[in-house]
Amino acid sequence: MSVRVEAMCKRFGLRKxxxxxxxVSFTAPEHRITSLLGxxxxxxxxLLRLVAGLEVPDSGKVEIHGEDVTRTPVRERRxxxxxxxxxxxxxxxxxxxxxxxxxxxxxxxxxxxxxxxxLLSLVQLGGYERRFPDQLSGGQRQxxxxxxxxxxxxxxxxxxxxxxxxDARVRVELREWLRSMHEQTHVTTLLxxxxxxxxxxxxxxxxxxxxGQIQQAGSPSELYENPRSGFVASFxxxxxxxxxxxxxxxxxxGPIGLSTAVDLADGARVEAFVRPHDVxxxxxxxxxxxxxxxxxxxxxxxxxxxxxxxxxxxxxxxERLVKVGSYVKLSVLLPGGDRLNVQMPxxxxxxxxxxxxxxxxxxVRNVKVSPAIDYVI
Amino acid sequence: MSGVVSYLGGGRAHVERxxxxxxxxxxxxxxxxxxGFLALFLLLPLGVVFLTALRDGVxxxxxxxxxxxxxxxxxxxxxxxxxxxxxxxVFGVAAAWLISKYEFSGRSVLITLIDLPFSVSPVxxxxxxxxxxxxxxxFGPLLSDLDVKIIFAxxxxxxxxxxITFPLVARxxxxxxQAQGSDEEEAALxxxxxxxxxxxxxxxxxxxWGVLYGVILCNARAMGEFGAVSVVSGHIxxxxxxxxxxxxxxxxxxxxxxxxxxxxLLALIALFTLVLKHWVAWxxxxxxxxxxxxxxxVPARAVRGAxx
Numbered sequence: 001m002s003v004r005v006e007a008m009c010k011r012f013g014l015r016k017x018x019x020x021x022x023x024v025s026f027t028a029p030e031h032r033i034t035s036l037l038g039x040x041x042x043x044x045x046x047l048l049r050l051v052a053g054l055e056v057p058d059s060g061k062v063e064i065h066g067e068d069v070t071r072t073p074v075r076e077r078r079x080x081x082x083x084x085x086x087x088x089x090x091x092x093x094x095x096x097x098x099x100x101x102x103x104x105x106x107x108x109x110x111x112x113x114x115x116x117x118x119l120l121s122l123v124q125l126g127g128y129e130r131r132f133p134d135q136l137s138g139g140q141r142q143x144x145x146x147x148x149x150x151x152x153x154x155x156x157x158x159x160x161x162x163x164x165x166x167d168a169r170v171r172v173e174l175r176e177w178l179r180s181m182h183e184q185t186h187v188t189t190l191l192x193x194x195x196x197x198x199x200x201x202x203x204x205x206x207x208x209x210x211x212g213q214i215q216q217a218g219s220p221s222e223l224y225e226n227p228r229s230g231f232v233a234s235f236x237x238x239x240x241x242x243x244x245x246x247x248x249x250x251x252x253x254g255p256i257g258l259s260t261a262v263d264l265a266d267g268a269r270v271e272a273f274v275r276p277h278d279v280x281x282x283x284x285x286x287x288x289x290x291x292x293x294x295x296x297x298x299x300x301x302x303x304x305x306x307x308x309x310x311x312x313x314x315x316x317x318x319e320r321l322v323k324v325g326s327y328v329k330l331s332v333l334l335p336g337g338d339r340l341n342v343q344m345p346x347x348x349x350x351x352x353x354x355x356x357x358x359x360x361x362x363x364v365r366n367v368k369v370s371p372a373i374d375y376v377i
Numbered sequence: 378m379s380g381v382v383s384y385l386g387g388g389r390a391h392v393e394r395x396x397x398x399x400x401x402x403x404x405x406x407x408x409x410x411x412x413g414f415l416a417l418f419l420l421l422p423l424g425v426v427f428l429t430a431l432r433d434g435v436x437x438x439x440x441x442x443x444x445x446x447x448x449x450x451x452x453x454x455x456x457x458x459x460x461x462x463x464x465x466x467v468f469g470v471a472a473a474w475l476i477s478k479y480e481f482s483g484r485s486v487l488i489t490l491i492d493l494p495f496s497v498s499p500v501x502x503x504x505x506x507x508x509x510x511x512x513x514x515x516f517g518p519l520l521s522d523l524d525v526k527i528i529f530a531x532x533x534x535x536x537x538x539x540x541i542t543f544p545l546v547a548r549x550x551x552x553x554x555q556a557q558g559s560d561e562e563e564a565a566l567x568x569x570x571x572x573x574x575x576x577x578x579x580x581x582x583x584x585x586w587g588v589l590y591g592v593i594l595c596n597a598r599a600m601g602e603f604g605a606v607s608v609v610s611g612h613i614x615x616x617x618x619x620x621x622x623x624x625x626x627x628x629x630x631x632x633x634x635x636x637x638x639x640x641x642l643l644a645l646i647a648l649f650t651l652v653l654k655h656w657v658a659w660x661x662x663x664x665x666x667x668x669x670x671x672x673x674x675v676p677a678r679a680v681r682g683a684x685x
Contacts, residue, residue, distance in 0.1 A: 014482060054563055074566045081567040087560035091582045091664070101568035104578075145564075152568060 080149030469546030503608025529611030
């Protein structure tokens with residue numbers, strides 16, 4: 001029961017001036033969780049509502065398991081939809097909420113009873129039948145919303161930022177729970193999220209959107225390891241995009257003292273994607289410091305030769321240092337004025353005695369270099 | 378939008394704000410002012426109505442109310458309200474549904490139009506219908522050919538009453554629908570419910586207190602309307618007079634006790650409406666507020682539930 005979306009277009013406003021989604025095509029594989037990931041306003045929720053039939057597309061096609069449902073009314077599409085704010089029927093008990101989809105289809109009482117019981121135990125809320133939604137916590141409400149969506153045995157489960165309204169700890173718990181529930185049900189699922197961690201952890205297929213268009217689609221590791229653009233690299237893994245140029249078959253990025261052999265013509269613009277945890281810092285020793293007392297890193301310029309004896313290492317200034325549990329977030333100022341976010345294990349920072357205001361040497365690993373593409377954020 | 382108080386405003390819980398509290402003396406002064414004003418302009422007149430009505434004894438009061446002309450006025454008022462209120466209930470819910478669930482050009486024009494009866498003077502509203510349906514009005518010749526009488530007859534009174542009271546249900550239901558959004562309806566739709574099932578099982582339970590509140594206000598206004606009805610009625614005794622018009626006639630003829638006796642009926646309706654209104658506001662507040670069981674009380678209840 002795969003979902004296929006083809007050349008989907010949707011604009012909003014009385015004069016159709018607001019772009020929702022623009023020429024979007026993708027396939028969500030059967031029995032898998034597919035994430036629609038993107039910043040707010042990227043069109044991911046619109047796309048989900050188009051698949052559900054809650055919005056009518058201007059053009060394009062939706063197929064569920066090979067059947068064209070573009071013109072099928074919502075209630076005949078057999079999709080389960082879970083809203084960010086739960087949208088539980090607050091005047092009904094938990095039992096009536098979960099039973100709603102079955103009772104409007106006039107299912108026999110005994111069947112409803114059995115199915116609701118099974119679903120409530122699936123979402124680990126057996127015994128809550130008589131409660132009203134107001135008497136449940138946020139996480140419990142969202143689990144009821146999931147049970148309600150699953151009650152009608154939908155062909156596709158559509159989740160619109162299901163954990164967006166919950167606090168961080170519950171969110172992580174529910175993520176685990178959703179994964180184990182999916183292992184039991186194997187319902188083809190589309191998950192809208194702006195949280196890259198959620199997308200990478202839960203889904204086997206990620207569709208990354210921005211500005212109503214698909215930036216890249218593929219498996220999480222594909223997107224992470226081979227980002228097609230600076231946007232993808234910075235959205236997934238928070239990479240910093242540095243620009244450099246090619247000279248004599250080598251791409252060089254002055255500020256981080258990196259040069260890599262590339263198969264590009266001289267003078268071409270190239271981009272390097274540097275992730276925070278791919279940077280290691282080493283405190284500049286006193287001996288080295290002595291030679292540099294006169295020049296600040298900002299003034300040393302991008303074109304001067306690396307001072308470090310190590311290849312691929314350059315000097316920078318630690319502007320900010322924040323300890324966040326087991327790791328440390330640092331912001332370093334590169335020669336040339338660029339700032340780079342660095343994430344290092346706490347013990348490494350402590351062993352090396354790095355503090356705010358220190359001069360440090362940069363060592364960058366796993367840099368992705370690609371020809372610069374103009375992209376719009 | 379005079380006279381419409383959104384009932385959602387009444388649904389908000391009382392919040393203590395110590396920082397905003399005035400000095401004790403000023404507070405008492407303000408309370409005394411408000412109470413004095415209330416007594417002078419509301420309680421005193423209300424008392425006068427009942428005192429004057431009973432001035433000549435209970436017997437005279439009963440005779441005034443049981444007068445055939447008065448009984449006919451009561452019947453007409455009940456008829457007009459009995460037709461206008463259900464019509465406005467249907468129109469109002471339909472208009473509120475349309476405005477809150479759909480995006481269409483002319484939507485804001487419709488919202489403005491709903492308020493029109495409030496912004497137009499009732500006398501002007503009455504005159505509009507005379508100009509439309511009167512003997513020399515636009516549809517006058519057509520109506521006289523068909524031998525249908527609207528102005529100076531019961532239909533005119535019903536039409537004028539309906540027009541004047543139209544915004545009351547629509548505004549009330551609209552504000553409730555807009556406050557509640559459409560998420561639950563969309564959820565019901567994805568679960569396979571039909572339009573009617575959604576309305577009956579999701580929307581109606583959500584808006585029922587708003588609807589009832591609107592109906593109460595609508596009914597009170599329909600029974601008490603004077604201006605527009607006065608213009609289209611023609612004041613034919615025992616035929617086209619409503620309770621307010623009957624009060625005016627009796628008063629004009631110096632039957633003070635009788636006039637106040639009939640007026641006391643309207644005052645009673647008002648008092649009854651007030652009580653009903655409060656009850657509905659209280660009920661809707663209860664249904665809107667989360668049950669105070671979300672925290673500590675729930676486990677206790679669950680334990681009790683498990684034990685039984």
